[in-house]
Amino acid sequence: MTGPLTPTPLNDPWAPREPLVPLTVEPPDDPAWTDRRGGVTGAVVYLTLRSAVNRFTRQLQRLRSPRTIIALVVVVLYGWTLLFSADPGTLDRPGILSSDTAARLVTLGVFLSSAYYWIIGSETRALNFTPAEVQFLFAAPLTRQQLVRYRLLRAQAVIFVSVLIWTFFLRRTGDGVDLILRPIALWVLFCTTYLHRLGATLVRVGTVGHGGAGVRRLGIPLALFGASAVAVLWSAFQAWPASGIRVIGDLAPMIERMTSAPAAAIALLPARLVVAPVYATTTAEWMAAIGPALLLVVLHFVWVVRTDSAFEESAATAAAARATRVTQLRTGAPGPGGLARRLTARLPLAPTGQPAVAILWKNMLGGLRTEKLMIFIIILPLIAVGLFLARDAMVPRVRTTVAGMATAWALMALALGPSWVRSDLRRDLLKLDLLRSWPLAGDAVVGASIASSALLLSVLQFATWLIVIAATGDLLIARFGPTLFAAGAVAMVVALPPINLITSTIHNGLALLFPAWVHLGAERPSGFEAMGQLYVMLLATVVLLLVLLALPAGAAMGVHWLLEATLGAWALPLSAAAAGLVVLFEVWMAVDWLGGVYERTEPTAIGAA
Amino acid sequence: MIRVSGLTKLYGDLVAVSDLSFAVEPGEVLGLVGPNGAGKTTTLRCLAGIIAPSGGTVEIAGIPLGTRPVEAKQRLAFIPDEPHLFEYLTVEEHLRFVARLYGVTDAAARSRDLLSELELEEKRAALPGELSRGMRQKLAIACGLLHDPQVVILDEPLTGLDPGGIRKMKATIRARAAAGSSMILSSHLLHLVEEVCDRVLVVRGGERVVHGTIAEIMAERPEMAGRSLEDVFLALTGGDGSGGPVGVRPTPINVPEIPDSR
Numbered sequence: 001m002t003g004p005l006t007p008t009p010l011n012d013p014w015a016p017r018e019p020l021v022p023l024t025v026e027p028p029d030d031p032a033w034t035d036r037r038g039g040v041t042g043a044v045v046y047l048t049l050r051s052a053v054n055r056f057t058r059q060l061q062r063l064r065s066p067r068t069i070i071a072l073v074v075v076v077l078y079g080w081t082l083l084f085s086a087d088p089g090t091l092d093r094p095g096i097l098s099s100d101t102a103a104r105l106v107t108l109g110v111f112l113s114s115a116y117y118w119i120i121g122s123e124t125r126a127l128n129f130t131p132a133e134v135q136f137l138f139a140a141p142l143t144r145q146q147l148v149r150y151r152l153l154r155a156q157a158v159i160f161v162s163v164l165i166w167t168f169f170l171r172r173t174g175d176g177v178d179l180i181l182r183p184i185a186l187w188v189l190f191c192t193t194y195l196h197r198l199g200a201t202l203v204r205v206g207t208v209g210h211g212g213a214g215v216r217r218l219g220i221p222l223a224l225f226g227a228s229a230v231a232v233l234w235s236a237f238q239a240w241p242a243s244g245i246r247v248i249g250d251l252a253p254m255i256e257r258m259t260s261a262p263a264a265a266i267a268l269l270p271a272r273l274v275v276a277p278v279y280a281t282t283t284a285e286w287m288a289a290i291g292p293a294l295l296l297v298v299l300h301f302v303w304v305v306r307t308d309s310a311f312e313e314s315a316a317t318a319a320a321a322r323a324t325r326v327t328q329l330r331t332g333a334p335g336p337g338g339l340a341r342r343l344t345a346r347l348p349l350a351p352t353g354q355p356a357v358a359i360l361w362k363n364m365l366g367g368l369r370t371e372k373l374m375i376f377i378i379i380l381p382l383i384a385v386g387l388f389l390a391r392d393a394m395v396p397r398v399r400t401t402v403a404g405m406a407t408a409w410a411l412m413a414l415a416l417g418p419s420w421v422r423s424d425l426r427r428d429l430l431k432l433d434l435l436r437s438w439p440l441a442g443d444a445v446v447g448a449s450i451a452s453s454a455l456l457l458s459v460l461q462f463a464t465w466l467i468v469i470a471a472t473g474d475l476l477i478a479r480f481g482p483t484l485f486a487a488g489a490v491a492m493v494v495a496l497p498p499i500n501l502i503t504s505t506i507h508n509g510l511a512l513l514f515p516a517w518v519h520l521g522a523e524r525p526s527g528f529e530a531m532g533q534l535y536v537m538l539l540a541t542v543v544l545l546l547v548l549l550a551l552p553a554g555a556a557m558g559v560h561w562l563l564e565a566t567l568g569a570w571a572l573p574l575s576a577a578a579a580g581l582v583v584l585f586e587v588w589m590a591v592d593w594l595g596g597v598y599e600r601t602e603p604t605a606i607g608a609a
Numbered sequence: 610m611i612r613v614s615g616l617t618k619l620y621g622d623l624v625a626v627s628d629l630s631f632a633v634e635p636g637e638v639l640g641l642v643g644p645n646g647a648g649k650t651t652t653l654r655c656l657a658g659i660i661a662p663s664g665g666t667v668e669i670a671g672i673p674l675g676t677r678p679v680e681a682k683q684r685l686a687f688i689p690d691e692p693h694l695f696e697y698l699t700v701e702e703h704l705r706f707v708a709r710l711y712g713v714t715d716a717a718a719r720s721r722d723l724l725s726e727l728e729l730e731e732k733r734a735a736l737p738g739e740l741s742r743g744m745r746q747k748l749a750i751a752c753g754l755l756h757d758p759q760v761v762i763l764d765e766p767l768t769g770l771d772p773g774g775i776r777k778m779k780a781t782i783r784a785r786a787a788a789g790s791s792m793i794l795s796s797h798l799l800h801l802v803e804e805v806c807d808r809v810l811v812v813r814g815g816e817r818v819v820h821g822t823i824a825e826i827m828a829e830r831p832e833m834a835g836r837s838l839e840d841v842f843l844a845l846t847g848g849d850g851s852g853g854p855v856g857v858r859p860t861p862i863n864v865p866e867i868p869d870s871r
Contacts, residue, residue: 341736345699351708351716358709362695369697434693436659438710439682522696602660604620 044137044150052157067516071532078535101252103279104259110193110271111232115225117200127151127201127315134319138312145305147312151198152304159190170278181286185277188293192274195300199307206309228267235264270296340374355440356448363452367423370522373456380463384470391471399471406467413464414496417457418503418541419534422522424449425508425598430521432603443595450508450591454500461496487569495576498552498583505590506544510537512597515606548586552579610634610791611656611760615665618651618815625651626815628665633791633808635759638782640806641795644846648815649795653762656793657687670759683711686758690765692749694737700724700748701733704755711756723751727777742769750778754785761785763794767801779805803838813846 062068116122129137129151137147163186170186171178200221207218239257258264265272273292280286349361368374391399413420425446428435435445469476469489477485511518517533556579563571611633618626626648633639643649655662658678667674669681698706701720708716724730727747737745746769753761766782767775782805786792796802802809809826811818819826823838826845833841 345734349705349709351705352712352714353709355710355712358706361709362698362706365702366695366697431693431695433654433659433689437657437682437685437687439679439685440710441679600661603654604660 044142044146044153048150048153048157067533070536071530073532074535075532100279101255103275104255106278107259107268107271107275108232108255110189110275111228111268113193114196114200114271115229117197118204118221118225119229121201121204127198127205127311127318128322129315129319131319131323134316138316144309144311148198148202148305148307152195152301155194159187159194162190163187177280177283177286181280181283181290182278185280185286185290185293188290188297189274189278192293192297192300195297195304199300199304201314202304202307202309202311205311205314206307231263231267232258235259235261340369340372343374343378344368355438356444359440359445359448360452360455363423363428363449364456366427367421367452367456370423373421373460377459377463380460381466384463384466387467388470388473391474396475399475403468403472406464406471410461410464410468413457413461414499414503417460417500418453418507419538421453421456421460422507423456424453424504426511426518426520427522429511429515429606432601432606436603441595442598443591446508446512446594446598447591450501450504450587453504453508454497457500457504458497461500462493465492484569487572491572491576494573494580498580498587499549501587502548502583503541503545505587505594506541506548507537509590509594510540512594512601515601520606548583551586552582555579555582610670611793612668613656613665614667616652616655616662616667617664618648618655618660619663624815626655626662626812629812629815629817630665631810631817631820633760633793635789635791636786637808638786638792638794638806640802640809641793641812642797642799642802642809642842643812643818647812647846649812650764651815652812653687653764653793653795657685657762658682659687683756684759685762686753686756686760687762688750688753688764688766690768692737692745694745694748696737699734699736700729700740703748703752707752707755713756716755719755719757720751723754726781727751728774743771743774746770747774750781754781758790760791761793763792765796766794767796767798799838799842811842811845818845 063072137150142150163183166186167178167183170182203218203221235258238261239254241254259268273289274296276289277286277293280289344365347361347365349358368377387394387399387402428449438445473485480488507518511520517537519530519533556575559578560571560575563574567574613632614630616626616629617624629652631639641649641652651660654660656667656674658667658674658681661675667681670684672681672684674681694703695706701724704716704720704723707713708720713719724733727750729744729747729751732740732744737748740748746766750766763782766778770778779801782792782794786807794802794806803823806823808820808822810820811826819829821829826841827833830841830844833844
């Protein structure tokens with residue numbers, strides 16, 4: 001590095017070199033030029049194919065990395081276990097997804113989706129051009145019809161993947177209907193619904209700025225869908241059981257009565273025609289159903305490509321809005337003027353005191369504003385209050401069902417919560433340069449980061465348990481007695497934060513020790529590699545959790561054994577407190593060690609990860 | 610002041626910084642210049658305590674950075690070329706956060722003054738995503754200066770600033786130096802270095818090439834008398850012998866003649 005620069009062909013402009021290929025510019029209207037390259041259609045086909053090939057090549061190249069190979073193996077093994085280990089006999093029976101009720105629900109869904117695009121509209125979803133496509137294609141000499149055809153071509157990739165996935169989920173016996181006919185039917189269904197959404201959006205944006213003429217043009221489909229919606233709602237009202245819906249099983253006959261009613265049957269006819277081949281169980285049924293469905297897709301195609309609406313401005317605006325939203329998701333930035341941002345604006349922080357508290361404060365704001373936690377933390381207690389006030393009007397079965405769902409959610413939050421709440425080192429390590437310039441010791445930074453996630457998780461879990469208590473508190477008291485209920489509740493309040501501290505320590509520690517294996521930053525990971533890494537880390541977390549909980553569990557059992565005879569149920573919270581103290585000691589030791597790791601970690605190592 | 614002695618940074622076999630020694634007195638502005646890959650950013654990151662040097666010592670206001678990093682960083686500000694901000698904190702919240710980190714007792718008054726000086730008052734409730742590149746840079750500068758540091762390290766401080774911002778930034782650098790801070794700035798903008806720096810440290814390949822005032826450097830190269838700092842810099846760093854910009858082929862583009870349709 002210290003010697004004089006040696007002239008090379010790159011930095012010596014006068015070095016002999018091969019002659020440059022002349023850059024030739026031919027007139028764009030030269031027919032030979034367009035013929036040779038397949039015209040503009042060739043360009044968009046080239047763009048589509050090259051994008052797919054390049055993406056696939058990059059994925060293959062990533063397989064050189066051991067961590068990617070391990071992640072892939074884990075994903076394949078997991079997928080194999082999940083999908084193919086089921087008893088083959090179960091395939092003989094139609095599952096929930098392929099039942100008659102599901103067919104009726106899908107028909108309703110197709111109808112509602114179409115009505116949504118006509119009545120409310122969503123340019124962002126239907127005209128989903130990327131900013132690059134807007135920049136290159138909208139400025140290129142392409143007609144609107146060519147742009148629409150390009151959009152349809154690009155949509156085929158997503159439709160193809162959807163067909164594959166749903167072919168698997170809707171399989172019944174693995175015969176010819178499953179393997180050949182159903183994929184064709186699914187393709188027809190997805191293409192028709194996509195074309196319908198696109199057509200509706202093109203008509204909607206085409207009417208903007210056309211005054212009364214525009215309103216009249218949009219008026220006919222709006223009136224049709226409005227009338228159809230009224231017909232479906234009226235049928236639903238008529239089909240509603242007099243005794244109300246008490247269990248999920250009451251829904252199926254109600255949906256059948258509703259969709260079979262004459263008014264709804266007429267309104268849902270087009271949707272039913274396009275859905276019917278998907279739910280055909282025999283080749284004969286499929287053959288009878290596919291004709292009308294194919295006719296619908298052809299008619300939709302002709303309609304869409306002949307629609308000459310000036311959609312460019314709407315599409316460009318939608319592309320910009322989508323790009324902004326993607327950036328916000330990637331960077332973790334909250335939307336402007338969001339509710340969470342306003343509610344947390346006054347979270348206090350004194351200018352003096354323990355500096356590490358500033359990190360706790362910052363991470364709390366980050367978590368509440370970007371992890372959508374604020375919504376849960378507000379909504380869950382409101383639901384609890386509503387349940388408490390309405391509990392006398394509800395049958396016990398509904399209350400226990402709600403409490404059961406809340407319990408399942410709370411347990412999931414305990415196990416998977418640290419993967420959702422990541423407002424800690426996992427988000428900040430990419431800014432290690434900045435963190436290291438602060439006047440804080442490593443253990444202070446690590447400790448505050450761990451505490452912030454544990455605190456947010458604990459608040460979320462407490463809010464969820466409130467629902468359980470509000471819904472079934474009186475039932476639990478009646479069954480276990482007030483003393484055991486109160487002691488159990490206090491024990492839970494004491495035990496949850498230490499458990500969250502442990503899981504947060506594990507996740508932050510793994511991020512520090514193995515940054516290449518942990519997703520860092522605010523952007524959500526995707527792809528098989530991310531999924532595989534997630535499973536590996538989940539496994540590591542479970543193993544570490546079991547190891548770290550062994551000592552606290554032993555302490556809790558010891559204290560309970562000692563005090564149960566004297567204190568009865570109140571030995572429970574004291575046992576939890578004993579376990580909590582052991583956990584605090586473990587976390588303190590871990591933070592001290594991880595603080596040293598933090599101070600030794602080179603920012604380049606994180607960047608390389 | 611900041612005192613650097615024998616600073617060395619190795620990445621495996623690669624010597625990024627080699628035995629660099631210099632000092633910046635209170636009130637002095639040192640310009641750190643060198644070609645790309647010269648080791649400037651590595652040097653600055655070592656001085657800011659972001660990365661640990663492989664050898665040598667750094668003292669911030671007499672406090673060794675290696676053994677007492679928290680106390681040393683308390684007196685230091687590092688303002689990188691790319692502002693690292695938290696996307697979920699507003700402008701004002703960034704300053705509150707930094708105030709707590711550094712224990713700034715009169716944070717409210719100082720924040721007000723800094724926001725006014727950097728023309729960010731109207732953006733106090735804005736998130737970084739709602740700011741322009743220049744405003745984000747100004748926010749990073751405000752965060753760096755809030756605790757009135759004794760040593761300020763700036764990496765390409767003018768990046769993204771508009772002409773008005775550039776003028777204010779130069780004035781801020783001079784004002785901070787006049788108030789007694791030791792300033793180190795790294796920049797490729799040699800006119801900035803010439804304008805605001807008292808001394809210049811030229812590095813290449815991680816090693817010191819020359820260190821002194823511009824007059825002293827010029828005096829060492831009498832053959833360059835009357836030439837600009839840019840010429841001297843190129844001569845010192847070996848970037849002046851190519852005869853033209855690197856990589857640009859002086860081959861004309863062949864544009865075919867379009868047949869005359871008349």
